Structure formats: structure tokens, C-alpha cells
Amino acid sequence: MKKTLTAATLLSTTLLAQGALAQDVTLTIESWRNDDLTLWQDQIIPAFEASHPGIKIKFSPSAPAEYNAVLNSKLDAGSAGDLITCRPFDASLALYEGDKLADLSDLDAMDSFADVAKSAWQTDDGSATFCVPIASVxxxxxxxxxxxxxxxxxxxxxxxxxxxxxxxxxxxxxxxxxxxxxxxxxxxxxxxxxxxxxxxxxxxxxxxxxxxxxxxxxxxxxxxxxxxxxxxxxxxxxxxxxxxxxxxxxxxxxxxxxxxxxxxxxxxxxxxxxxxxxxxxxxxxxxxxxxxxxxxHTDIAMGMNAATEHPEEAKAFLEWVGSEEFATIYSNALPGFFSLASFDVEMSDPLAQEFVSWRQSCNSTIxxxxxxxxxxxxxxxxxxxxxxxxxxxxxxxxxxxxxxxxxxxxxxxxxxx
The missing domain is CATH 3.40.190.10 (Periplasmic binding protein-like II)
Known part of the structure; x- marks a missing residue:
């Protein structure tokens, strides 16, 4: 009887340990785009989670006008999310220079973006890129x-x-x-x-x-x-x-x-x-x-909180943000906000497709x-x-x-x- 109880206890302990190891990691995204919450909940997050078991995503936007102040307060307090939606140029550069955003230059996804696409989220000398470009207008x-x-x-x-x-x-x-x-x-x-x-x-x-x-x-x-x-x-x-x-x-x-x-x-x-x-x-x-x-014009990107407790999972998500799957979902769900990646994404909206087709015949700038x-x-x-x-x-x-x-x-x- 004692042996049976001991075996049962060991089995129970093992199962609990396995359960703990298998527990999902939840990453929180900070953003000012509260108008596309439904897009993230209904399309983007389910697509990512389907191909990345073990990682859950929570999209947590702030009001656009309050975003910079709210984000800075959270970062200073250590309560900000793992992933940070990046505004272009100086606001995000200041976060990187203040050690709030991680250097993402080594991500494989960065190879999908031309220099002009990355320029809004780089140091002045281009030596570090700290956000994965998402879209332009x-x-x-x-x-x-x-x-x-x-x-x-x-x-x-x-x-x-x-x-x-x-x-x-x-x-x-x-x-x-x-x-x-x-x-x-x-x-x-x-x-x-x-x-x-x-x-x-x-x-x-x-x-x-x-x-x-x-x-x-x-x-x-x-x-x-x-x-x-x-x-x-x-x-x-x-x-x-x-x-x-x-x-x-x-x-x-x-x-x-x-x-x-x-x-x-x-x-x-x-x-x-x-x-x-x-x-x-x-x-x-x-x-x-x-x-x-x-x-x-470069409009929106995503970076990683330098203090995240889940850097590998956050990088996995950011690699996916640089993928053709993400580019296709985002560009078609928000016609007029075009993927900055080099993929040839077909748009279902004819007016959006007309705009983006100019990239084939004209030179892009910001x-x-x-x-x-x-x-x-x-x-x-x-x-x-x-x-x-x-x-x-x-x-x-x-x-x-x-x-x-x-x-x-x-x-x-x-x-x-």
C-alpha cells in the first residue's frame, strides 16, 4: 500500500512538473492602434498561435494621443508589455537610446526589408535596427x-x-x-x-x-x-x-x-x-x-521590450511579423496600410492594389x-x-x-x- 502511494505521488509530481513546463507563455503587445483591435483578435493572433503552440498573444492598446506617455510610464515602472508597437523616427529612437528597446539587427526577418523601410527605426548611422517594419502609407x-x-x-x-x-x-x-x-x-x-x-x-x-x-x-x-x-x-x-x-x-x-x-x-x-x-x-x-x-512613408513597426522575461518567444513573434503570412493578413485587413516587406502581396481591395502597384514602376522614399x-x-x-x-x-x-x-x-x- 505504501509503495502504491509513493508511486502515485511520484507520477502526480511528474505530471504537475510537465504541466508547468508546458504552460503557455503569454506575450503582451503595447500599441496606439486601438482601432484595429478586432483585426488582431480575429485574424492576426489566431494565425500566429496556430503555427506557434505554447505562445499566446495579448493585444493591449492605449488611446493614440496618450500612447507615448502611457508607454514611457510603463517602461519606467517595469510593467510594459513584451512587444512595443513603434512610431517612426525620434520617439522610438529615444526608447532605444534609453535602453528600453532591444537591438533586433540580427533577426532573419530584417532581410525582408529594404534600407528605406528600416530607416525609421534605426540609429542615425544605420548600425542598429530596433523595430521590425510593419506598414507604410x-x-x-x-x-x-x-x-x-x-x-x-x-x-x-x-x-x-x-x-x-x-x-x-x-x-x-x-x-x-x-x-x-x-x-x-x-x-x-x-x-x-x-x-x-x-x-x-x-x-x-x-x-x-x-x-x-x-x-x-x-x-x-x-x-x-x-x-x-x-x-x-x-x-x-x-x-x-x-x-x-x-x-x-x-x-x-x-x-x-x-x-x-x-x-x-x-x-x-x-x-x-x-x-x-x-x-x-x-x-x-x-x-x-x-x-x-x-x-x-514608414508608419508603424514593432520592437521588443529590452526588459522582457521572454526574449526568445518575443523574437519568434517578431520573426513572424516579418513573414509573408503576416504581410498578407495585415495589408488586406487594413487596405491602405501596406507591408514594408519585399514580398509581392496581392491586395483584394482594387484601390489599395493600385496604390501599391506603383512600387513596381516608381522609386520609394519617405x-x-x-x-x-x-x-x-x-x-x-x-x-x-x-x-x-x-x-x-x-x-x-x-x-x-x-x-x-x-x-x-x-x-x-x-x-x-
Missing amino acids: IHGFIYNKDAFNELGIEPPKTTDEFYAVLDKIQEDGSYIPMAMGTNDQWEAATMGYQNIGPNYWKGEEGRQALIAGEQKLTDEQWVAPFRELAKWAPYLGNGYEAQTYPDSQNLFTLGRAAIYPAGSWEISGFNQQADFEMGAFPPPVPAEGDECYISD RSTYQILSRGTPNLENETWGASAAAIKGTSTPEELAQKLQDGLSSWYDPQK
């Missing part, structure tokens, strides 16, 4: 296909064709040619200057030259986009100066404007609100035969003001908002606006002095 122009068909218009490829299209829409009078206002300023820069500008400063070539101090904002390739914006005013409709960003969205989705200078993040909302078929065209090139460039150049005062990004709005309104000349930006940058940034 692409700039261009969304148009009302019904309006174009009605007026016999084809999407323009060059700037001359672009203005010819705008003139034809203007002459017909049925539609406002383009829906964009200058009241909020940021859209004049983001969907105006940063949309068309890369075709003039040649994308990464110009952006990197500006950082290195080899080009100045007063050089022709940086002034030219302001000259183009100065031509937009007659096509934006009466009262564009007081028109807000939501006003512009409504003008387009209600069918009152034919063209919308856009970021691809609009796709999901426009699909729900517009009752007409939409198309998109990339920023027109200055002349026929010119190479085209698109702002394929917004010129976002890396390094907006760390000082005056802030180049914010100054570019006002300058772009002023260019459209004609309150200053393109040369004056460029000189002001250059003066501000050179006042604090050594390579530009």
Missing part, C-alpha cells in the same frame, strides 16, 4: 472614376497633363477639380508638398543629400514643388482657405470634387462613404520620360522632414506646413518660402550651416 491622388468617364478624362502622367485635366474639369463646371483646403495646414504639406516633391528632389537622393548638407532647401529641386502648389489655388474651389481636412474629405466622398490629393490611409473610410467607383494615380512626373518617385531634420527649433516639419499653405494661397513667393525654411534649418543643424 503611400501618397498620390484619388479620383472619381464616374466623373472622369463622364468628362472623357484619363489619369494624367505628367504635370502638363495634370493641369490639362484640372482645366477640363474646371471648364465643365460640374465638379470642383480638387478637394483640398489650407485651414489645417498639415494637409497642404503632407498631401501637397510631400506628395509631389519627391519627383523634383529625386526621392532618397535628395532627402539624403539634404541631411548630409550637400543640398539646400533653396536649391531648385526643393523650390520647384512650391511653384507647383502655387498653381493649385484656382482648382480648389471657393473658400478653400477656410476649408478643413474633414471638409475636403466630405467634398470628395459626396461626389462634389473630382480629385483628392491623398494618402492611402483614406481608402477604408472612402470605401464606406463614397457611392462611386474610385481610382488613383501617382504624382505626375515633371516631363514625359522622367523617373517617378512616390512617398511610401517624407523629407521626418528623419533628423525636425529635431531642432524651428521644427522643419511644422514650418513646412505653413510654407505649403502659404504657397497655395500666394501670400509669399516660392523663393521666399524656401529661404525661410533654409534659414530656420541652418540656424540649428550643423551640416546646413
Whole structure:
């Protein structure tokens, strides 16, 4: 009887030990994207857990406006999740430099991303990459296909064709040619200057030259986009100066404007609100035969809390974030947020597929003001908002606006002095 009890006790102890060893590890993800909680719960997490038994994922978002403060507090208190959703550039760089994010340069998944895709989550010298890129947004122009068909218009490829299209829409009078206002300023820069500008400063070539101090904002390739914006005013409709960003969205989705200078993040909302078929065209090139460039702007990535108690499991998840399976799920569930990986992901949404197809024919770059150049005062990004709005309104000349930006940058940034 004693032997039987001893054997039973040993067996029970062994089973308990095995159970403890087999217990699932749960990784928590910190994020500001509380709008895609359902996507993570219904699609992304089940797909990962199905191929990675023993690892469970909990998606724990904060309100977007509060994310940075909440995350920093949790990291300081040692209570942050294992995986950290990374905003681009300086906010995440500060976390890495403060030893809050781990160096992920050695992950195999990093081989799936081009240098420009990784640039938003690297040290200035590119020696360390601390977040796995997830998605970007692409700039261009969304148009009302019904309006174009009605007026016999084809999407323009060059700037001359672009203005010819705008003139034809203007002459017909049925539609406002383009829906964009200058009241909020940021859209004049983001969907105006940063949309068309890369075709003039040649994308990464110009952006990197500006950082290195080899080009100045007063050089022709940086002034030219302001000259183009100065031509937009007659096509934006009466009262564009007081028109807000939501006003512009409504003008387009209600069918009152034919063209919308856009970021691809609009796709999901426009699909729900517009009752007409939409198309998109990339920023027109200055002349026929010119190479085209698109702002394929790095938006979101994921890193590892340097203090996580489960580094191997966290790295397993991050390797999967760099996979084609993740890229396909994410890109199709959130049309307009495109995988930064090198996989050729087929989009089910036709408008999203049109945007992402430009990667095959155009050179990708990111917004010129976002890396390094907006760390000082005056802030180049914010100054570019006002300058772009002023260019459209004609309150200053393109040369004056460029000189002001250059003066501000050179006042604090050594390579530009």
C-alpha cells in the first residue's frame, strides 16, 4: 500500500512538473492602434498561435494621443508589455537610446526589408535596427472614376497633363477639380508638398543629400514643388482657405470634387462613404520620360521590450511579423496600410492594389522632414506646413518660402550651416 502511494505521488509530481513546463507563455503587445483591435483578435493572433503552440498573444492598446506617455510610464515602472508597437523616427529612437528597446539587427526577418523601410527605426548611422517594419502609407491622388468617364478624362502622367485635366474639369463646371483646403495646414504639406516633391528632389537622393548638407532647401529641386502648389489655388474651389481636412474629405466622398490629393490611409473610410467607383494615380512626373518617385512613408513597426522575461518567444513573434503570412493578413485587413516587406502581396481591395502597384514602376522614399531634420527649433516639419499653405494661397513667393525654411534649418543643424 505504501509503495502504491509513493508511486502515485511520484507520477502526480511528474505530471504537475510537465504541466508547468508546458504552460503557455503569454506575450503582451503595447500599441496606439486601438482601432484595429478586432483585426488582431480575429485574424492576426489566431494565425500566429496556430503555427506557434505554447505562445499566446495579448493585444493591449492605449488611446493614440496618450500612447507615448502611457508607454514611457510603463517602461519606467517595469510593467510594459513584451512587444512595443513603434512610431517612426525620434520617439522610438529615444526608447532605444534609453535602453528600453532591444537591438533586433540580427533577426532573419530584417532581410525582408529594404534600407528605406528600416530607416525609421534605426540609429542615425544605420548600425542598429530596433523595430521590425510593419506598414507604410503611400501618397498620390484619388479620383472619381464616374466623373472622369463622364468628362472623357484619363489619369494624367505628367504635370502638363495634370493641369490639362484640372482645366477640363474646371471648364465643365460640374465638379470642383480638387478637394483640398489650407485651414489645417498639415494637409497642404503632407498631401501637397510631400506628395509631389519627391519627383523634383529625386526621392532618397535628395532627402539624403539634404541631411548630409550637400543640398539646400533653396536649391531648385526643393523650390520647384512650391511653384507647383502655387498653381493649385484656382482648382480648389471657393473658400478653400477656410476649408478643413474633414471638409475636403466630405467634398470628395459626396461626389462634389473630382480629385483628392491623398494618402492611402483614406481608402477604408472612402470605401464606406463614397457611392462611386474610385481610382488613383501617382504624382505626375515633371516631363514625359522622367523617373517617378512616390512617398511610401514608414508608419508603424514593432520592437521588443529590452526588459522582457521572454526574449526568445518575443523574437519568434517578431520573426513572424516579418513573414509573408503576416504581410498578407495585415495589408488586406487594413487596405491602405501596406507591408514594408519585399514580398509581392496581392491586395483584394482594387484601390489599395493600385496604390501599391506603383512600387513596381516608381522609386520609394519617405517624407523629407521626418528623419533628423525636425529635431531642432524651428521644427522643419511644422514650418513646412505653413510654407505649403502659404504657397497655395500666394501670400509669399516660392523663393521666399524656401529661404525661410533654409534659414530656420541652418540656424540649428550643423551640416546646413
